[in-house]
Amino acid sequence: MLLNFLPVFLLAEVMSAVQAAPLLQDGVKSLFDRAGGGHPSWGGSARRGGKFPEIGSPEWKALYPPLDVPPTDMPQAWLDALRSVEAQGLIPPLSVNPISTLWPDGSRSYGDLSGISPEICNNGLGCGSPLDTSVAPEGMLGVSQDDGPLGPGVRLYEYFEAQNISATHFYVGSNVVRNYGIFLQARNIPGQHFAVHTWSHQYTTSLTNEQVVAEIGWTMQILADNNFGLIPAHWRPPYGDVDNRVRAIVREVFGLKTITWNPDPQDYFVHVGLKSKQAVKDEFEARVRGPKSPGLIPLEHVTSVEAVDIFIETYPLFLEEGWNVTNIPDLWSEAWYKNSPSGEPSTRLDPGVSIVSPRRSDGTFAASATGGGSSLGQMECSHMLLWAGVMVGAVGAWKGRSGRMGALVGAVAIWGLVSTWKH
Template sequence: MLPLLSLLALSAVVTSVPSALALVSSGPRDVESLFRRQTAIPEVGSAEWVALYPAAGSTPTTVPQAWTDALAAAVAAGKIPDLPPATLTQGYPSYSNNLDPAGPVACHNTRGCSIASDKLVAPDGMIGISQDDGPLPPGRTLNSFFEAQKINATHFYIGGNVLGNYDIFLQARAIPGQHFAVHTWTHPYMSSLSNEGVVAELGWTMQILADSNYGKIPAHWRPPFGDVDNRVRAIAKEVFGLQTIIWGVERDSEDWTLTNLDNEEAVKATITGFLEGPKAPGMIMLQHELSDRAVNAFITLWPSYLSNGWDCRTIVRQNTSPFSLCFPS
C-alpha cells in the first residue's frame, strides 16, 4: 500500500445505515472493496480522522495500492482511452497529438461534446437541486434553510473542504434527504491530470465521504469547471463506478461570480429566467455555496421554484418516485 490507508472495513458502522439511504455506487462490482478499512473509523473531526487523508488544499500524491491496481486493470482491459492529458488555455483544452477536443475520441465537455451517460438535464418538469464547492462557511446558512424548508439537495463536495470544514459537513449530514457527491479533492482541471492524478482526486474524495457518511460510497461526481473528456469519464466510471453529472447547456447561474463581484441582482435575473422558462427537458443548474451572496440568491428565489411548479429532487432521486416537490406543504 502506498501511504495512509489500509482501506475501509465499515461493518460496525454500515449496520446503522437506513436502507432507504444506502446509496452505493452501481459501477464495478467490487467498488466497495476499494474503500473498506480494516479498523473502525475515528470520530469525524478528531486528529486521528484528519490524519487519514491528504492535507486540505494539497494535491494528493499517494493512493492505496488497491486503487492503483484497479486503474491498471481497467487500462489493461482497454476501458481507458489512450489520450494524453489536455493542456488548458483559459479553461479550453488542446492535445499534444493535435486531437480535436470536440471530436468523438476526446469528446471534451467544454467544447460542447457529451456522451449518453453524462447527465446534463433532468426528466421533464424536474429540477435537480444541487450546490457545488462546499462545505464552506456560507453553507451553514444554506443547510439551515434546507432543513427549515425540508429541501433535499445534492452537495457536490470538495474533499479538502470536508476535511477543513467537517462541522459544516456534519450539519448537512444531520439533515434528512441530503445527497453527497464528489467534486474532487482540490478542484483542478481534471483533463489536465495524469491517470494517476485523476484517481487520487476522485478516490480520496470518495474515501472521506464514505468514511464520514456511515459507509455510503458516492455514486456521482461533477467535474470542476465542467472539465471532462473521455479519458477522465472512463476512469471515473471504470475504476470507481461514478456517473458524470454536469449541468444543462446555458444553465450556469453564474453565482460563482458573486465571490468577487456585487452583481447579485443580475444573477437573480439569470436564475429567474431559468425558473420561468420551459420545463422540457427538466433542469440541472450550476449553483454554489461559495459566498453569502450566492446562498442569499438561492434563498431569496426559493419562492420562485415553488410558484413555477418545479418538481425538485436531488440528482439521485430524479428517476424514482417523488422525494421532494416544489410545492408548499
C-alpha cells in the same frame, strides 16, 4: 461487533483464552482485518468497537492526504483496478486523449483536439456529451450545490432544513477535512445526498490516470468513512472539465455516474464583481419561467454569500412555476449510494468500507465488498461466531480445560451455525 453479541460468561471465557495464547491473538486480528475490506490507512479491526478516530481529531485528519493538491499516494487496490481496466483497453490511451495543458490565462489545450471534439466534449466549454447527464426529466429540477463544505453554506443548510429541501452536495474532499463541522451539519439534516467533486478541485483532464484515481478515490473514501459507510455513486467534474479518458477511469474503476449541468446561472461571477447579483437572478429566473422540457439541473455553489442568496431568493419561484424539485438521484428514482437501495438510505453502515467497485461480467458494477447492514455483514459475523467457537475449543484443549471449554465451544459453534442459517 462479535463481542457485543456474546453473553458475559462467554465473553469472559473467550478473552481469558485469547489472552493466554499470543499466536491465537494474531489469528483473531488477522480474521478481523480480512473481514469486509477496510480503510486503506488502517486495518479492518481498527474501525470496530468504536475505534474509528473522532471526526476532526488529529488522528482522523492523518487518515487522509494533504489538502488542496492531487494526492500522491493511494491504496494498492485502487491502482490494481486501474491497471486492470487499462489492460482491458477500457481507458482511451494518451495518444487518443492527451493530458490537457492549462495556460496562465485560464484556457486549456488538448493537443490537436478541440475542447468540443467528440473525444473531449468538455461540458465547461458548452459541449454536451451523451456519456454525461446534464438535463433532468421533463418538469423536474435537480438541486445541487458545488464546492462545499464551506462557510457560506451554513445558512443554506439551515434553509434546506426549514424548507424541507432535499439536495445533492458535490463535495471537495479537502474541504471535508478543513470544514468537518459544516459537513456534519449537512449530514445530519434529513434528505441531504452527498457526491464527489474531487479531492482538490483540479482540472481533471490535466491529471494523469493515477492522479484521477487518487482524486476520486480519496473523496469517495472520506465521504463513505464519515457518512455511515454509504459509498457515493455520482460525481461532477470541477469546471465541467472532463474528457473520455477521465470519464472512463471514473466509470470503470469506481462505477460513478458523471453529472454535469444545464443551465449555468454563473453565480460565481457575482462575488468577483464580473456580474451583478440581480443580473444573475434575472437570467436564471427567465430560464425557470421557460419551457419545462427538458428539466433543469442548475449549476450552483456555496462559495460565497451572494451565491447562497441567489438560491434562497430564487427557490420560491421554482415552486410557483410548478417544478418538481428534488436531489439529483431522485430525478430518475436512482439509488443515492452504490450500496443503498433507491431513495434515501435507511441502512447506516460502519465507516471504513472498501470503495473500489469492479465491473461484473454482465456489465454492471458491484456495490462494494462490504454492503449490507454492517461493515462485517451478517454472514461474516455468523462465520466469526463459528470461528470463535473453534478457537476457544482449541485453546481449551491446549490448556487442558476440556469440560468447561467443551461445553463452551459447543454453545458458541451452534450459535454461529444457527445465525448463518438464519441469514
